[in-house]
Amino acid sequence: MTKVANRLKSEQMYHCLKQVIPAGVNSPVRSFPGLQMTPLVVESAFADTLVDIDGNHYIDYCLSWGALICGHAHPKIVEAVTKRVALGTSYGCTTPIEEKLARKVTECIPSIEKVRFVSSGTEACMSAVRLARGATKRRIVIKFQGGYHGHSDSFLVQAGSGVTGLNGTSTSSGVPKEYFQWTACLPYNDIEAFEQFISDPQISEDLACVIIEPIATNMGLVAANKSFLECLRRRCTELGALLLFDEVVSGFRVGIGGAQALYGITADLTCLGKIVGGGFPAACFGGKKEIMDLLAPLGSVYQAGTLSGNPVAMEAGVQMLSLLQSGKGTFYAELEKKTKSLTDPIQKYLLEHDLNICLQRVGSCFTLFFGVKKVTCAADALKCDTARFGDFFRYLFARGIYIPPSQFEICTVSSVHTEEHLQRTKEVCLEYLQMG
Ligand SMILES: Cc1ncc(COP(=O)(O)O)c(C=O)c1O
Incomplete structure (x- = not known):
């Protein structure tokens, strides 16, 4: 070098x-x-x-x-993708390769029974939160300072000065406060601040989901304390809110089952990106069948995409996950x-x-x-x-x-x-x- x-x-x-x-x-x-x-x-x-x-x-x-x-x-990915490209690059119809990758994702991450493919981590997180709100019929979303879940309007929020929780400010211009008024931003790894925030019944009864990077990767590498994640898991269940793990980075990176396998904590919804697309623009979100089936056209939560489940990206994802599963674990x-x-x-x-x-x-x-x-x-x-x-x-x-x-x-x-x-x-x- x-x-x-x-x-x-x-x-x-x-x-x-x-x-x-x-x-x-x-x-x-x-x-x-x-x-x-x-x-x-x-x-x-x-x-x-x-x-x-x-x-x-x-x-x-x-x-x-x-x-x-x-x-x-990687030669295996390049070879498979090259063959796939010659078969057409986008159909706007469903394909067997989508089933193959979806099956692999559900095998690797048991909390995911059904999955929807999208084109970016931003889309995955935005859609998963919409689904959480649709499933719970509630409005409030808790995220954590230093966490990044893509650039959709309601995530571009930081905690208000001196106060944790709602009434934050946007980290971007062009985002009216009405777009993020239901997003609370709390300190990472802070059980006390979380407990205090949800102790208000007006908050806890309107809490749709808690979204977190279980291993934070957007303030440098910061792992969540297990007790913190356990607290989030327990309280979400008690309050009827959903726990959403953003594993766009940690998924397939820290282990085949992602951070949730490492910690032994089950998320209700999981977002995956990056590795799952094998270097192509693909990401996904998934969870229990009952929740996922609330998506259109079965349910009333709308979500769609022209290039979602793109066959070339799906092929790359299948090859990538096969590589991770190979070599006797x-x-x-x-x-x-x-x-x-x-x-x-x-x-x-x-x-x-x-x-x-x-x-x-x-x-x-x-x-x-x-x-x-x-x-x-x-x-x-x-x-x-x-x-x-x-x-x-x-x-x-x-x-x-x-x-x-x-x-x-x-x-x-x-x-x-x-x-x-x-x-x-x-x-x-x-x-x-x-x-x-
Ligand atoms: C944890 C996490 N979630 C979501 C995203 C957004 O993904 P994308 O850039 O594919 O939209 C990122 C991007 O780096 C991320 O690190």
């Missing part, structure tokens, strides 16, 4: 991109906000490596934001071993030198947080030293290592990361930390 020397073509192309696309990107964080550098302009990718348009190679720990757990352009153990070979020495170094930096990891996902010793909620994450993160990011990038360009994202490792690349990454990280 060579040093990144020349990025002239990338700079020129980014200039052109900015002329016709806002900030030159189709999703904000791709522009490397706050990092004062030209973002990555990609030409191609293979296995664990991204290649930019200048020909520079980068070991990739972003992996299309966690989607590519088996790496880029050793896939996740091996992936974790790989990840630990990178993260354990870093963690050891941090402990030995008592630095104000911590590394949090679950399975093959991790975040190195600068300026803090532990992160359990969004308030902790906000204390991070983002300037120091930027410095770290640029150090790695210049040496051909690409991690997500924000302190509040997660690094992921794939099954095809080579030993050599993992060792090289470990060395560069330690080298950076040793500089103080």
Whole structure:
């Protein structure tokens, strides 16, 4: 892996991109906000490596934001998808390949008896919440600070100043307060704040669902405390509300059964994305038959999509899940071993030198947080030293290592990361930390 020397073509192309696309990107964080550098302009990718348009190679720990757990352009997925494309790319009719992927999803995640496919995680979460409201005939949705469930209007809310709960403010302009007035935003991992909020009968009797990333991945990697999830599970059942796990990232990432299998907690509705689409635009939401059958046309909760269940994306998803199920169930153990070979020495170094930096990891996902010793909620994450993160990011990038360009994202490792690349990454990280 060579040093990144020349990025002239990338700079020129980014200039052109900015002329016709806002900030030159189709999703904000791709522009490397706050990092004062030209973002990555990609030409191609293979296995664990991204290649930019200048020909520079980068070991990739972003992996299309966690989607590519088996790496880029996996031959099995490429071959199957290529065959599928020749059969037509979209029919707007139901197909056997949808049954195949749906069957796999229900096999892997037992709380999902029926599933609907959509094209993005945003759509999955938005539709699941509509279904929860339709099923309970209630209005209030609780989410947690630092959780991200896509960019639909009612999720773009942060807690009101000094108050937890309703009366928050939007994190985006263009969202009238009426659109998020029934979304409460509470602190993550805080049982007391949750109990206090639902102690008001006007709230608890109108509570449709609690939506949570059981392993939070959008404030850096922060796992929920088991007692917190158990409390949410118990209280949702008692109050007649639904517990909705957003496993768009954690699903098929932390284990074949997602975070719910890891914690042994059953969600009423689950959202999946990223990995389930095998690198194509597919996501889904699912749960018990009785709830799912409330969707149109059987029920009155409307949800639809021209490209939903797209055959090419379904084929990629089937191949991806087959890869995860192969190898006599050793896939996740091996992936974790790989990840630990990178993260354990870093963690050891941090402990030995008592630095104000911590590394949090679950399975093959991790975040190195600068300026803090532990992160359990969004308030902790906000204390991070983002300037120091930027410095770290640029150090790695210049040496051909690409991690997500924000302190509040997660690094992921794939099954095809080579030993050599993992060792090289470990060395560069330690080298950076040793500089103080
Ligand atoms: C936990 C979580 N939920 C939902 C989404 C939205 O998914 P998409 O970007 O596919 O709309 C994301 C996106 O990163 C996510 O991390």
